[in-house]
Amino acid sequence: MASLSLASLLVLMLGCLSLIPWVAAQSCYNQSTAINGTAFPALIDATTEDLTKGLEAGLFTSVDLVTAYIQRIMEVNATLHMVTQLNPDALSIAAELDKQRANGVVYGPLHGIPILIKNNIATADKMDNTAGSYALAGAKVPRDSTMAAKLRKAGAVILGKTNLSQWANYRSFNSSNGWSAIGGQTQGAYYPGQDPSGSSSGSGVSSSLGLALAALGTETDGSILSPSDVNNLVGIKPTVGLTSRDLVIPISEHQDTVGPMARTVKDAAYVLAAIAGKSPYDNYTDAIPFDTIPDYVAACNFSALQGKRIGVPRNLIDLTADPPAAPIVPVFNAALDILRKAGAIIVDNTNFTGYEALNEGDYSNVVLEADFISDLPKEYLSQLSYNPNQVHSVADVRNFTHAFPLEDWPERDTLVWDGALALGFNNTSPEFWSNYTMNTYLAGPLGVTGALKNYSLDALVVPTEFSPNFPALIGSPVITVPLGAYPPETEVLMNGFGTLNATAPNIPFGISFMGAHFSEELLVGLAYAFEQRTLVRNSITPYIQPVTELVDVVNARSKLARP
Ligand SMILES: *[C@@H]1O[C@H](CO)[C@@H](O)[C@H](O)[C@H]1NC(C)=O
Ligand SMILES: *[C@@H]1O[C@H](CO)[C@@H](O)[C@H](O)[C@H]1NC(C)=O
Ligand SMILES: *[C@@H]1O[C@H](CO)[C@@H](O)[C@H](O)[C@H]1NC(C)=O
Ligand SMILES: *[C@@H]1O[C@H](CO)[C@@H](O)[C@H](O)[C@H]1NC(C)=O
Ligand SMILES: *[C@@H]1O[C@H](CO)[C@@H](O)[C@H](O)[C@H]1NC(C)=O
Ligand SMILES: *[C@@H]1O[C@H](CO)[C@@H](O)[C@H](O)[C@H]1NC(C)=O
Ligand SMILES: *[C@@H]1O[C@H](CO)[C@@H](O)[C@H](O)[C@H]1NC(C)=O
Ligand SMILES: *[C@@H]1O[C@H](CO)[C@@H](O)[C@H](O)[C@H]1NC(C)=O
Ligand SMILES: *[C@@H]1O[C@H](CO)[C@@H](O)[C@H](O)[C@H]1NC(C)=O
Numbered sequence: 001m002a003s004l005s006l007a008s009l010l011v012l013m014l015g016c017l018s019l020i021p022w023v024a025a026q027s028c029y030n031q032s033t034a035i036n037g038t039a040f041p042a043l044i045d046a047t048t049e050d051l052t053k054g055l056e057a058g059l060f061t062s063v064d065l066v067t068a069y070i071q072r073i074m075e076v077n078a079t080l081h082m083v084t085q086l087n088p089d090a091l092s093i094a095a096e097l098d099k100q101r102a103n104g105v106v107y108g109p110l111h112g113i114p115i116l117i118k119n120n121i122a123t124a125d126k127m128d129n130t131a132g133s134y135a136l137a138g139a140k141v142p143r144d145s146t147m148a149a150k151l152r153k154a155g156a157v158i159l160g161k162t163n164l165s166q167w168a169n170y171r172s173f174n175s176s177n178g179w180s181a182i183g184g185q186t187q188g189a190y191y192p193g194q195d196p197s198g199s200s201s202g203s204g205v206s207s208s209l210g211l212a213l214a215a216l217g218t219e220t221d222g223s224i225l226s227p228s229d230v231n232n233l234v235g236i237k238p239t240v241g242l243t244s245r246d247l248v249i250p251i252s253e254h255q256d257t258v259g260p261m262a263r264t265v266k267d268a269a270y271v272l273a274a275i276a277g278k279s280p281y282d283n284y285t286d287a288i289p290f291d292t293i294p295d296y297v298a299a300c301n302f303s304a305l306q307g308k309r310i311g312v313p314r315n316l317i318d319l320t321a322d323p324p325a326a327p328i329v330p331v332f333n334a335a336l337d338i339l340r341k342a343g344a345i346i347v348d349n350t351n352f353t354g355y356e357a358l359n360e361g362d363y364s365n366v367v368l369e370a371d372f373i374s375d376l377p378k379e380y381l382s383q384l385s386y387n388p389n390q391v392h393s394v395a396d397v398r399n400f401t402h403a404f405p406l407e408d409w410p411e412r413d414t415l416v417w418d419g420a421l422a423l424g425f426n427n428t429s430p431e432f433w434s435n436y437t438m439n440t441y442l443a444g445p446l447g448v449t450g451a452l453k454n455y456s457l458d459a460l461v462v463p464t465e466f467s468p469n470f471p472a473l474i475g476s477p478v479i480t481v482p483l484g485a486y487p488p489e490t491e492v493l494m495n496g497f498g499t500l501n502a503t504a505p506n507i508p509f510g511i512s513f514m515g516a517h518f519s520e521e522l523l524v525g526l527a528y529a530f531e532q533r534t535l536v537r538n539s540i541t542p543y544i545q546p547v548t549e550l551v552d553v554v555n556a557r558s559k560l561a562r563p
């Protein structure tokens, strides 16, 4: 130590001031993640464009990338339980994509880049699709889901399946976020025993720690937004119909949607561009109003907030319903000033007049129950090409769950299904339609679409904690971006089930941008312009993270290759 000058120490640490001219030409870099002397970011920060440039430059291969991510998953999975299954074909798929790239064939910006998907999105390969339930273990689908097919067509490597709140959180009133019988209990990485939120819990934790470029989640009411919120991520909950739900284990055809969970807005935009579009297997995608999907990546414009009118529905920020969220409010109010400085016009108190009636009514429960009774059999169970446990209805799935000890019943109940089965009708009945109409009236004209119109707004913002419900009920889009983290003095509070830390210091939170149906291009721009002015994600550090980097994999390979 004593023999090293301060300057040479800095050179060692940062790779600046190098005597080798081509290295000096680069900006200072972190030598612990540089590959063969070339700067490269840590995988927890690497973006689509970083990975693509590295692949193009031959700094590493897609096989190296898959290898590095698998090692990272194995380092933390025993603690965090965020991945339930790796794709046994991932390495051979990556090798094939490497070969194609070497021959000048590149499918697109995700060529050779690993993505994880939630364990309710089916693949016709060696992986299961179970929603975390043994009722569907070993079941087979006749083809890839449209989501899996689109990812493959874009050249992405489907790396594995992420753990989730079982049945996308549609089984129990007394379970925990991120728990499934098959995957165990997922935990967040920002505090020991952190509630990862849900139901796309494993997708949130995996994307946040850089265990893949990004992950797909699904949302019925909060299941992309909420785990993105507490895992320091950008989450896009697309308009229902922009992304196909074909062979995605459903809750509700009216509310389910599939979207990206990524570390940056631009990465999320790249993934959305790959998965958006019409599908012959999901006729809600016929509602897509454009012939060509907008260029979501080009929408990432630093000036996008200039001149935009942005409303704040203050009455959604209801601290009496959620007292622990109090520390979020001052940070959110400071964010409004950042939006103003970026040229936006903030219109405060654009309240949702349907808020109280919606909370008092039971319409949204009725809609989900009736949809589930219809959609689980029709859209999924009847589509299976192999159904080993012969589950054909919600009643069958309930019976299986009661009889199979690993399903943890009755410790975790099935009251959600019991309620749906007791309803006595499905989503073709008049009672369903009257509830659906009330629901969409209160959340639309007296909620999101009403405020947009009455105040001539481009978009609305609220803390993500309060954002999911209204857009969920009408199928409109939302994007969440990191905003801050709970301060050090925060009191640690457990989840309702008594197993996880739901509120604690350092747990992240986000801000949500909501807009009209199919306004993702606009929302991506607003979210990007906010993100680039704040870069909050970089200031929040997980308490646990893997240490394997690409350079370790590349070095190990080149050593092996030498005689
Ligand atoms: C370099 O990267 C490693 C691994 O991500 C990290 O632990 C270390 O703190 C970084 N060093 C600097 C100087 O940024
Ligand atoms: C490392 O970089 C040098 C200089 O560009 C190059 O000659 C060499 O082939 C590279 N090695 C590997 C393993 O990529
Ligand atoms: C991750 O951990 C869970 C729980 O222990 C386990 O079920 C799963 O198989 C593990 N996944 C991988 C990829 O090892
Ligand atoms: C929750 O946090 C407390 C206080 O830091 C800690 O003692 C406890 O182990 C954590 N819970 C879990 C499940 O890790
Ligand atoms: C849409 O598709 C569903 C099957 O997923 C089918 O039951 C329904 O009749 C179709 N609706 C229209 C309008 O084609
Ligand atoms: C970015 O947004 C600004 C403000 O709306 C606009 O003038 C500019 O043309 C946009 N840039 C691109 C590349 O679209
Ligand atoms: C909007 O809601 C907030 C919070 O409930 C309330 O303080 C404010 O008076 C309301 N504004 C209007 C215009 O209704
Ligand atoms: C809905 O219930 C009706 C009446 O019981 C039945 O005829 C119909 O097949 C059911 N439809 C679906 C989609 O479950
Ligand atoms: C479920 O189990 C109950 C009692 O064990 C039985 O009466 C009923 O027929 C079963 N239902 C189905 C759909 O298998």
Ligand SMILES: *[C@@H]1O[C@H](CO)[C@@H](O)[C@H](O)[C@H]1NC(C)=O
Binding pocket: 174, 410, 411, 412, 413, 497
């Ligand atoms: C969950 O609910 C079931 C039935 O309502 C009950 O038997 C069980 O003890 C509950 N579990 C917990 C942890 O509260």
Ligand SMILES: *[C@@H]1O[C@H](CO)[C@@H](O)[C@H](O)[C@H]1NC(C)=O
Binding pocket: 366, 431, 432, 434, 435, 438
């Ligand atoms: C909603 O469903 C319930 C049955 O759960 C029914 O009594 C009611 O009439 C339906 N419609 C409305 C608007 O509440």
Ligand SMILES: CC(=O)N[C@H]1CO[C@H](CO)[C@@H](O)[C@@H]1O
Binding pocket: 084, 085, 128, 182, 183, 184
């Ligand atoms: C699909 C999968 O990986 N299942 C594993 C989940 O975890 C249990 C143990 O917790 C294993 O037995 C399963 O093989």
